[in-house]
Amino acid sequence: MSLEIVFVMVGTTHTGNLGAAARAMKTMGFTTMRLVDTCSHLSAEALARSSGANDVLKNAQSFDTLADAIADCRVVVGTSARARQLAVPLLACREIADEIGSLSQSLPDGEKVAMVFGQERSGLSNESLDLCTRLLRIPCNPDFSSLNLGSAVQVVSYELSQAIASVPLGAPIPMPGKWKGSTEAVDASDNSADPDDLPATSEAMGHFFDHLDRVMISTGFMNPDNPRLLRRRVRRYFEANRPTGNELAIFRGILSATEKPRNR
Amino acid sequence: MSLEIVFVMVGTTHTGNLGAAARAMKTMGFTTMRLVDTCSHLSAEALARSSGANDVLKNAQSFDTLADAIADCRVVVGTSARARQLAVPLLACREIADEIGSLSQSLPDGEKVAMVFGQERSGLSNESLDLCTRLLRIPCNPDFSSLNLGSAVQVVSYELSQAIASVPLGAPIPMPGKWKGSTEAVDASDNSADPDDLPATSEAMGHFFDHLDRVMISTGFMNPDNPRLLRRRVRRYFEANRPTGNELAIFRGILSATEKPRNR
Numbered sequence: 069m070s071l072e073i074v075f076v077m078v079g080t081t082h083t084g085n086l087g088a089a090a091r092a093m094k095t096m097g098f099t100t101m102r103l104v105d106t107c108s109h110l111s112a113e114a115l116a117r118s119s120g121a122n123d124v125l126k127n128a129q130s131f132d133t134l135a136d137a138i139a140d141c142r143v144v145v146g147t148s149a150r151a152r153q154l155a156v157p158l159l160a161c162r163e164i165a166d167e168i169g170s171l172s173q174s175l176p177d178g179e180k181v182a183m184v185f186g187q188e189r190s191g192l193s194n195e196s197l198d199l200c201t202r203l204l205r206i207p208c209n210p211d212f213s214s215l216n217l218g219s220a221v222q223v224v225s226y227e228l229s230q231a232i233a234s235v236p237l238g239a240p241i242p243m244p245g246k247w248k249g250s251t252e253a254v255d256a257s258d259n260s261a262d263p264d265d266l267p268a269t270s271e272a273m274g275h276f277f278d279h280l281d282r283v284m285i286s287t288g289f290m291n292p293d294n295p296r297l298l299r300r301r302v303r304r305y306f307e308a309n310r311p312t313g314n315e316l317a318i319f320r321g322i323l324s325a326t327e328k329p330r331n332r
Numbered sequence: 333m334s335l336e337i338v339f340v341m342v343g344t345t346h347t348g349n350l351g352a353a354a355r356a357m358k359t360m361g362f363t364t365m366r367l368v369d370t371c372s373h374l375s376a377e378a379l380a381r382s383s384g385a386n387d388v389l390k391n392a393q394s395f396d397t398l399a400d401a402i403a404d405c406r407v408v409v410g411t412s413a414r415a416r417q418l419a420v421p422l423l424a425c426r427e428i429a430d431e432i433g434s435l436s437q438s439l440p441d442g443e444k445v446a447m448v449f450g451q452e453r454s455g456l457s458n459e460s461l462d463l464c465t466r467l468l469r470i471p472c473n474p475d476f477s478s479l480n481l482g483s484a485v486q487v488v489s490y491e492l493s494q495a496i497a498s499v500p501l502g503a504p505i506p507m508p509g510k511w512k513g514s515t516e517a518v519d520a521s522d523n524s525a526d527p528d529d530l531p532a533t534s535e536a537m538g539h540f541f542d543h544l545d546r547v548m549i550s551t552g553f554m555n556p557d558n559p560r561l562l563r564r565r566v567r568r569y570f571e572a573n574r575p576t577g578n579e580l581a582i583f584r585g586i587l588s589a590t591e592k593p594r595n596r
Contacts, residue, residue, distance in 0.1 A: 309573030325551035
């Protein structure tokens with residue numbers, strides 16, 4: 069029941085919005101904020117707008133890149149106002165919340181899920197979206213979809229708190245393929261799951277993708293001077309269906325085996 | 333299906349909050365605001381905070397009393413941060429929204445439901461609460477329940493829009509679960525999708541698995557005499573997350589590339 073939800077703010081330009089986001093998070097019981105390339109989160113305006121959620125701002129950690137900020141997270145949800153091509157699955161806010169609510173029954177305490185919020189106007193870059201396992205959209209008025217950052221964080225944290233709290237305690241829910249990223253059967257009655265049966269961390273995924281790049285380049289399959297679409301397609305497939313640690317170990321084993329000298 | 337939801341603001345003291353409320357309403361497709369004994373709703377600050385929902389503010393009607401403001405409404409929901417000694421049922425936001433969602437199926441078009449928001453600090457007076465048919469509470473952190481007015485209106489209108497489903501979705505959202513195996517964005521308006529963007533056929537999957545077996549065996553990664561668990565794990569992963577034809581083509585391309593003689 070105690071998944072840790074990590075709110076990652078990327079490129080935020082208005083300091084007051086960081087305060088509003090902190091306040092919104094805390095009203096729903098969430099306190100972990102991480103920052104990537106944002107404006108100041110400790111300005112007088114940010115603290116004022118947080119309206120007493122100063123602790124969230126003061127404990128917020130800064131990271132150089134989004135990859136660093138989510139390295140220890142097993143699920144990474146990007147929030148995006150726009151539908152994009154070639155994206156990982158785009159789901160409505162409630163569907164994502166329900167998925168995470170189910171996960172909170174099976175993941176051990178303290179495992180981390182990231183909710184990533186982009187810059188106020190431009191949103192998340194394609195590079196950032198490529199690090200996400202899911203995209204979230206808040207359904208809204210197509211003629212006026214102007215939710216500000218604080219409002220978006222408010223709706224998302226409200227939905228998450230509803231989904232996580234509404235899951236009946238002590239009544240293990242079978243997870244028939246609900247979380248499709250894992251193909252291992254989950255025994256909900258056993259909370260001391262092998263961490264390698266959980267979706268891999270973002271850090272482990274990064275190592276896997278690096279390895280895959282090396283193989284694709286050394287075999288001549290991918291032109292390193294123009295890898296973009298191919299690389300993105302492969303990454304998005306595996307991010308949308310994030311393997312477990314055990315599965316990743318197999319894939320890396322296959323890659324390593326292809327790199328060894330062959331006996332013919 | 334076209335109940336009219338009327339947002340009634342009572343005793344609001346901060347003009348910016350009226351702008352934020354108008355913006356929040358409009359993002360979820362609601363535009364009817366009524367005012368009782370509030371500060372100015374047409375100040376520069378209110379208009380600025382509405383961020384383009386000026387029409388909601390300009391069309392807002394003022395009333396002398398709450399009784400007047402809700403005279404034509406059949407359901408009146410009071411919002412209250414505090415539990416009170418009360419007569420009418422106090423329900424969570426989602427329960428109220430579900431009730432109103434059901435009502436929207438049975439009430440004739442144009443019938444009105446009021447959502448009443450009190451003064452920022454003191455909330456609704458007992459006299460006002462007595463005019464309500466329901467009380468609504470937004471579940472939140474018991475130690476930090478400081479939702480501001482705009483955030484409360486945002487959550488309530490979001491829940492209502494979800495329950496009534498009167499808000500057309502701006503961009504197509506894939507059906508829940510249906511496309512989880514595909515990482516391609518789905519254009520719901522286009523029914524003549526490229527078959528290679530659909531989950532691959534079982535036949536194609538079979539060829540892929542055969543190819544993968546050959547590579548795993550030729551590289552020495554899998555012992556063909558005892559392949560069982562390894563092979564099953566790999567297959568289950570890809571079957572649970574069946575790639576599209578396009579994705580499969582890439583994977584097979586990688587496998588073929590590793591089989592070619594290498595230039596070192």
